[in-house]
Amino acid sequence: MGAGMLDEMRVEPPGDAPRPMPSDDAHLADHLQAALNGVPAAIFTFDQSLNLIFANDRVTTLLGAAPEQLAECSTVFDLLAACKGLDYVTAQRVGGAVLAATASNEPRHPPIALSPGDAKTAFNLQISKSGSDHWMVLFEDVTARRAAESEAIPQTLRDPLTGLPNRKHLNDRIADVVATVIGRTQVWMILVDLDRFKTVNDTLGHPIGDAVLKIVGRRLTSAMRDSDEVARLGGDEFALLIRGRPEPEAVATVARRLIDVLGRPYLIEGHLIHIGASLGIASSQDISEHDHLFKNADLALYAAKKAGRNTFSFFDPAMEARAHKRRAMEIDLRKAIALRQFELHYQPQIDLDLNTITGFEALVRWRHPEHGLVPPNDFIPLAEEIGLIVAIGEWVLREACRDAVHWPESISVAVNVSPCQFENAAALVTSIEKALKASGLPGNRLEVEITESVLLRKESAVLSALHAMRALGVRIAMDDFGTGYSSLSQLSSFPFDKIKIDRSFVTSKGDCKDQNAIVRAITALGISLGMATIAEGVETSEELARIRANGCTSVQGYHFSRPLPIEQVDGLIAGFAARHPIATPQAA
Amino acid sequence: MTLYRILYCSRSELADSPAAGAEEIRQILAKSRANNARDDITGGLFFSNQCFAQVLEGPAEKVEETFERIQCDMRHRDVTVLEAGPIATRDFPAWSMAFTGSTDASAFGQAVLSAAFSGQTQAGDKLLDILRSVVVREDEWLANEAA
Missing domain, CATH: 3.30.70.270 (Reverse transcriptase/Diguanylate cyclase domain)
Structure with missing residues (x-):
């Protein structure tokens, strides 16, 4: 830059009186101030105690601080408050960043969305050190650049x-x-x-x-x-x-x-x-x-x-390691059907009035060659995620029907169907039809358990599939009732045969007052809607007595039996009445 | 033209100090006045104990636009809609605003807002009642501000 240009940039002080010849220092300060006013950015400097030292003209034009107000500002915070162009939250965030920078003695380029008012002026904000104990905040107006960039x-x-x-x-x-x-x-x-x-x-x-x-x-x-x-x-x-x-x-x-x-x-x-x-x-x-x-x-x-x-x-x-493990499980899971690693365990459902087993819920288990028996919660979500649940679900249906056909005619089998299987609802109906046909199990001895999430989408395909199942004689049960939304409109959207009361209302907690009320209400609801009710997760005789006292006469849970491998089911059926003589209902 | 009403509440991200908060509210009010007059929107804004409640009534399309503009505003958070739907007639024939700073917060208003955030039913109706009863204080508030 030549000397002539420097001369041109010199800014004369206001007022008419000719100024005395400035000393070199004063001259330089003037010159710097003029230069800083020419920078297309709002700049202010301050010391370690946040006392304001200098603010350029752009603080007025870009950030909206009135010059007369600016003159009265003694700290950074006074200045930020005077900047009408910054909304309060933004000003507060800038203030916070300044504090953080000075406290840590490190420059900042805080990720702050600077949107003063609705103007949508775009700023880049930088907080940096200028000299050993001075700081500088720079708001660069990048509106035009951003617009050009985004246009580009x-x-x-x-x-x-x-x-x-x-x-x-x-x-x-x-x-x-x-x-x-x-x-x-x-x-x-x-x-x-x-x-x-x-x-x-x-x-x-x-x-x-x-x-x-x-x-x-x-x-x-x-x-x-x-x-x-x-x-x-x-x-x-x-x-x-x-x-x-x-x-x-x-x-x-x-x-x-x-x-x-x-x-x-x-x-x-x-x-x-x-x-x-x-x-x-x-x-x-x-x-x-x-x-x-x-x-x-x-x-x-x-x-x-x-x-x-x-x-x-x-x-x-660590997420990488977990993802790796998950991928390995995915590969194993894809092979598991072909390698016949799944098995069904059956948990009896008891009618308390008749004191008999009326059915079994089929629960899938995965016998992994290295990890042993994998519980459903550890692989069903993954199977649902990768779409394998459809194949597993079909296998479960076929196997359960094949097993159940050998049981006494009064005993049915309940199979859980995942919401994912309803994504192709017509195919689900076909696979149920095939499973019944292949096994020879009458449709009325199969119960399909669904959760309310199946109905949340209110798709006509889902409802017509449920009706098609009903036409085959298959009964439909609402699983886990009382959790999730448990909207009553869900119950009225389809004539369910059975409501399964979630275990969370069965497992005794404290004085059980609320739980009892809920069990009573669901049971009464079932009676008025013509739907059977069954309580899941009955583990103790106390819980059994409580459930019974609240009107529910059908139960399932460890109190009677854990889910058993198929080999033990016949024995359980044969010996059940002997081991569970009819008990007189206890008062609550 | 379908008339539509939405009632929401939210928590303020404005200054804790009444003075700074009032200044912000004044800015919001000025802005809303201009926009709402243009868009044929009426309603009320209620501010108490760092919580906003606002009702907007007007042509469905304009209410949607205004509501979305409010949704992009970082000066509040936890927006909870208490009521939204078509209406036959306006409950708020003019754009109005009720303001109670945190220093003179009405305990009643505070109770209703907390009920609204905890999802209690009827909170929407109560809030509308409050808005109807307090909007008249806007002029009073503006007069105090000007003094």
Whole structure:
């Protein structure tokens, strides 16, 4: 830069009187101040005690602090309060970041969505040291740049529905951005997956589902800084890329905010829609290749979903080990049917008035060659997730019917059917039909147990499948009743033959007053609706007496028998009456 | 044209100090006034003990737009909708606002808000009643502010 240019940049002080020749220091200060006023960013400096030293003109023009007010500010907080262009929360967050920076003596580039008012001005915020005991805060106006950048993304790299960048664009960005920061905490990825979105599509239709996705895109964009990348990966999956080295706590704050914002109700064409979001978070610190960022975020997302949804998880290397274990189990599970590793155990259902076994519930077990007997909770969810439940379910139906046909005619068999099997409801009916035909078991000796989640989607295919089963003589039982929504409309949507009272109302807790009331109410409900009721999980004689005193006369549980392998079932049937002589009902 | 009403409550992320909070509320009010007049929306905003309750009435489409704008606002959280549906006539013929700062919070209002957040039934109806009874205080509040 030549001397002439420097002269031009000199700013004369206000007032008419010619100024005395400045000393070199004063001259330099003037010159610097003019230079700082020329920077297209709001800048202010302060000392370690947060006393304000200098603020450039852009603090007025960009952040809306009136000059006369600015003159009265003595601390950083006075200044932030004077910035009318920053809303209160943003100002508070900037203040917090300043405090954190000075306390830790480290520069910050906090991930703060700066959206002063509704203007949607985009800022980059930097808090850095200037000299040994001075600090500088810089708000860079990047509105135009962001707009240009976002304009610059071609249509082919955009999701047509939301207008957000697509997966391909994000992959390119990751390749560019992450390649330089592998192994360092510089870039974070947040994968966002909507919870209960499928239900919206299923119940309200795709146009409403699409409208939800559009709004989700807008809410994500408005909740993030403009320097962050927001992309739609497809379906109900979105991804965010946060740059600028934020601390994990700051990222967690962002995650909590996203979960809150996405979980707020959506009002679309008169429908009030509630969905949620699960978030998986990964940092460039934990990766050795750029595409691992996606993989790690995905593992974290999986953990968040497992943790009950509507929550977030950070990637943790142990997740990889678990994922590995899960994959191994998946491979084993796929082989298990062919290798005949499944077996059925049967738990008797007792009619207390008749003192007889009226049926058995078939419960599937997996005899793993190395891990021994695997309980259903350890493999059914995985089987449901990978779609294997359909094949397992068919096997269970066939095997249960084949076993039950050898029992006395008064004894039926109950089989659990997973909601996943109802995804192809017609095929389910066919497999029931085949199982009955192949075994020769009359339809009225088969009972199908479903949970209310089967009915939540209110699909006509589900209802017609249930009616088709009924036409075969098969009875339908509502399992786990009293948990979940337990909506009475569920009970009226289909004429169930039986309601299974969930074990949580059977296992004695405290004085059991509430439990008793619930058992009584469900039993009475069953009587008025013409549905049988059975209590599950009866383990002690005290519980049995209680259930009985509350009007329920059909029970199942360890008090009578644990689930038994098929070889022991005949013996149980033969010896039951002898071992359980009719007891007089006890008073509660 | 279908008239629609939505009633929600939420928790404030505004300043704890009454003065700063009041300033924020003043800004929200000014903004809402302009937007709502344009969009033919009427209703009331109630602020007490760091909680908002707001009722919006107007053409369905405009109510949806306004509600979504509010949903993107980071100055509140835990948005809970207490009532939403078509209405025959407006309960709030004008856009109004009721404000009670945290210093003079009405115990009654506080109780209703906590009931709303805990999902008690009838909370929506009660809240509407409160809004109807207190919106008249807006002028009073604005007069105090101006003084």
